[in-house]
Amino acid sequence: MNVLIVEDEKSLSDEIVVFLKSEGYLCEQAFTGADASEKIAINLYDFVLLDLGLPDCDGLDIINNDRAWGSEPAFIIITARGEVQDKVKGLDLGADDYIAKPFALTELAARMQAVGRRKFKIPGQDMNVGEFVIEFQSRKVTHNDNEVLLTRKEFDLLNYLVINRNKVLTRQQLYEHIWGNILEDQYDSNFIDVHIKNVRRKLNEFASTPWLETVRGIGYRVSF
Amino acid sequence: MNVLIVEDEKSLSDEIVVFLKSEGYLCEQAFTGADASEKIAINLYDFVLLDLGLPDCDGLDIINNDRAWGSEPAFIIITARGEVQDKVKGLDLGADDYIAKPFALTELAARMQAVGRRKFKIPGQDMNVGEFVIEFQSRKVTHNDNEVLLTRKEFDLLNYLVINRNKVLTRQQLYEHIWGNILEDQYDSNFIDVHIKNVRRKLNEFASTPWLETVRGIGYRVSF
């Protein structure tokens, strides 16, 4: 999961980054509204943590700007105490949650998880795909209680495909969300194909996986 | 992708054209509001870059004209600094993004990409055509839960026809939008006919498709 932290106070921003990284998120920072707008326009984030007290612009513009369909990020507003009407306006504009300063990092994590569950339909509980059970919390995949040992990227890949089930994901989308980078022009490597192949190989030792489909010319899709 | 650049300052317009062509876009220019309106009425553009400082009319009128659902172009407003309320009015009227003069061409490209990503990913929901269900996000076509296996171009073709349903699309329009190239003069190949035939053949294995019509002398149309 990709997170953009929009917060002008560097020390707080850094603190959040360190924490979220330890939680397994990919983080980027923006310290001004202009920077944030540009980054959001270019990258596909899953979350945007937005401090409304930016010096150069009204943070609410940023939400208003980018109303994407399906792949829009989840906005979580960070407010100082007392900016209540901003909070309300933010929620009206389509922010998904807010959190008031000062906050505990664990609370932030909890809210992000809750928002993610609603917004991206990330199942809180385990999920059945084919004959497999995916445990998102413990990052385990099992087949009749036998664990399928996937590496980190392999699990991330499967995880992201399952969350976006019944959607074709391009290699670029997978790359941007799981690796958290923009894919440069003309970059041709088939490492995503390789990971897919490895996931399939490991899963196929237990059962066939026709639900992990190749959509030729586009990307991959999990259907169920 | 087709772009109409509506900008009265010729040197800037030309500069944009040269750049966008190098990025693989097909460009046309309009230097007056009247010209722009006419061109938009006739052609199917993917993007319209609209300078609000036109001499002969309020650029915002151009956006306001009613457009067919699905086939409307993405409007990106070009404003001079300080025309903030125009920007706001533009976004209210349905513009998809704005960019303030002076801007870097790379930023324009980034915004067009971002807008394109969300705009042309097509309806979030599935759609019924005849006895078939088209799932756009999944790029699947089904008939009573049986999947009709279409290749990429076949799906793109059906997709574009369905989005522009009740409109006749010429082979040139289909080619320019789906293949993203200008069709050279006197280029005669019937590969679009061939793809249409293949789509029909695959669909007809499940049910007849009188709704995928040939408009003799013009092109093809999906009516429903």
Place this chain on the structure above:
DNA sequence: CCTATTCTTTCAAATTTCTTACAAATCTAT
């Protein structure tokens, strides 16, 4: 420093896309 993971490179296999040639259908002008 060692090991597991991730990425790159290479090539074969599978599939799609486009071209070509011709048949069938439709239109136009006598």
Place this chain on the structure above:
DNA sequence: ATAGATTTGTAAGAAATTTGAAAGAATAGG
């Protein structure tokens, strides 16, 4: 109505693209 012209449909196969697979190099993490 019919011949000729134009347009569309069909088939087969060549060319191009895309994916799968294997092996090994680079990298990261303990």
